Every structure is written in structure tokens, then in C-alpha cells.
Amino acid sequence: QVQLVESGGGSVQAGGSLRLSCAASGRTFGSIAEGWFRQAPGKEREFVAAIRRSGGITYYGDSVKGRFTISRDSAKNTVYLQMNSLKPEDTAVYYCAASWNSGIYYYPNAYDYWGQGTQVTVSS
Numbered sequence: 001q002v003q004l005v006e007s008g009g010g011s012v013q014a015g016g017s018l019r020l021s022c023a024a025s026g027r028t029f030g031s032i033a034e035g036w037f038r039q040a041p042g043k044e045r046e047f048v049a050a051i052r053r054s055g056g057i058t059y060y061g062d063s064v065k066g067r068f069t070i071s072r073d074s075a076k077n078t079v080y081l082q083m084n085s086l087k088p089e090d091t092a093v094y095y096c097a098a099s100w101n102s103g104i105y106y107y108p109n110a111y112d113y114w115g116q117g118t119q120v121t122v123s124s
Contacts, residue, residue, distance in 0.1 A: 009118030
């Protein structure tokens with residue numbers, strides 16, 4: 001089993017920044033990629049970003065390109081999401097996920113394990 005624990009969420013004004021962390025523990029060996037998704041009330045879960053372990057290739061959703069950056073510290077088994085220039089529409093619960101599949105990382109069903117989520121609220 002794999003456990004993913006997100007942290008770093010909170011409330012911030014528009015234009016501000018937050019950094020989310022996702023610490024992985026358990027049987028993490030062999031995972032192929034990690035991703036971040038978000039879900040606002042009444043909306044579907046939305047892809048935010050993903051990073052492949054091999055080569056550190058990154059992927060971003062269109063709504064966050066140029067503002068968010070995903071990174072990994074392999075020594076700490078932790079994935080980060082640096083969020084800059086935050087907007088009220090970024091308000092959501094943010095989830096990290098881990099994948100053992102060579103799938104299309106934009107879709108939730110490519111992921112095998114999920115964290116419990118962390119709330120991000122951006123006020124105008």
C-alpha cells in the first residue's frame with residue numbers, strides 16, 4: 001500500500017502564492033508518475049499537473065500553465081506544487097495521486113493511489 005499526505009493548503013488573496021506538498025510512504029518503489037488534481041464544489045475533478053519519475057517530464061493543465069510548477073524531491077519522496085499568481089477560480093480541494101501506469105496522466109483513472117486532499121481558497 002501507498003499513503004499520500006498533502007499539506008500546505010490555506011487561504012490567500014488573489015495574486016498570492018502557496019506551495020503544496022505531497023509526502024509518499026509505503027510501497028512507493030516503481031511508481032511512474034505523480035500528479036495533482038483539484039475539485040471545486042459542484043465541478044468535476046480537474047487535472048492540474050503531473051511529473052514522470054523518468055526524466056522529470058512535466059505536464060500541466062491549460063488553466064495553470066505559466067503559474068504553477070510541479071517538482072519532486074526524490075530523497076524525501078515528496079512532490080511539490082508551487083502555485084503563483086493565484087486566482088479566485090483556483091479555489092478547490094487539491095489532491096495528489098501516484099501512478100504505476102504508463103498512461104495518459106491528464107485523467108484520474110491513470111492513478112492508483114490518492115491523498116485525502118487539502119483545501120486552497122483564493123479570495124479576490
